[in-house]
Amino acid sequence: xxxxxxxxxxxxxxxxxxxxxxxxxxxxxxxxxxxxxxxxxxxxxxxxxxxxxxxxxxxxxxxxxxxxxxxxxxxxxxxxxxxxxxxxxxxxxxxxxxxxxxxxxxxxxxxxxxxxxxxxxxxxxxxxxxxxxxxxxx
Numbered sequence: 754x755x756x757x758x759x760x761x762x763x764x765x766x767x768x769x770x771x772x773x774x775x776x777x778x779x780x781x782x783x784x785x786x787x788x789x790x791x792x793x794x795x796x797x798x799x800x801x802x803x804x805x806x807x808x809x810x811x812x813x814x815x816x817x818x819x820x821x822x823x824x825x826x827x828x829x830x831x832x833x834x835x836x837x838x839x840x841x842x843x844x845x846x847x848x849x850x851x852x853x854x855x856x857x858x859x860x861x862x863x864x865x866x867x868x869x870x871x872x873x874x875x876x877x878x879x880x881x882x883x884x885x886x887x888x889x890x891x
Contacts, residue, residue, distance in 0.1 A: 775793065777881065777884065777885075778792060778793060778796075778877075778881055781877045781880050781881055782877060787866060788866075788870065788873065788874065788877065790863070791863040791866045791867050791874070792838075792867070792874060792877060792878065792881075794863050795831070795834065795835050795838065795850075795863060795867055796835065796838060796839075796878055796881070797835055797836075797838075797839055800836075800839040800882065803836065803839075807833060807836050807837075807840075807845075810829055810832050810833050810836065811829070811833050811849075813825070813829050814826050814828075814829025814830050814832075814833060814852075815829075817829055818856075823856045824856070826856050827853050827856035827857050827861075828853075830849045830850070830852040830853035830856070831849075831850070831853045831861075831864070833845070833849040834846055834849035834850040834853060834864070834867070834868075837849055838867075838874060838875060838878045839878065839882060841875050841878075841879050842875070843871040843872045843874075843875045844871075846867060846868065846871040846874060846875060847868045847871045850864045850865070850867050850868040850871075851864070851865070851868045854868065
């Protein structure tokens with residue numbers, strides 16, 4: 754339309770980055786599709802871009818919870834859980850994703866999966882982040 758040629762999604766450099774990131778995570782998960790699907794939804798692509806400290810995120814989540822803002826509380830606990838994944842804190846992963854799960858209910862089964870399999874999830878994410886020395890395009 755209007756004489757412009759559309760680019761195919763596969764021609765985009767960012768599409769190639771997503772494929773390589775996806776491939777690396779899939780490889781680390783072995784054949785475990787449940788873990789792959791869960792981590793691909795919950796991990797940060799580039800955790801170096803996180804600027805808020807964990808305590809600040811938790812304070813906001815707790816404040817939202819006390820005010821009855823369940824959506825903001827869920828999001829805050831999800832972020833805290835993802836930060837814990839990045840930091841290699843299995844206990845934090847369990848605690849914060851179970852808390853997020855109480856607000857999300859059955860709409861986010863990945864929260865319960867990662868909470869129940871926190872040690873394994875932390876092991877996979879540690880290997881993933883150690884292997885990603887080059888920054889990933891956001």
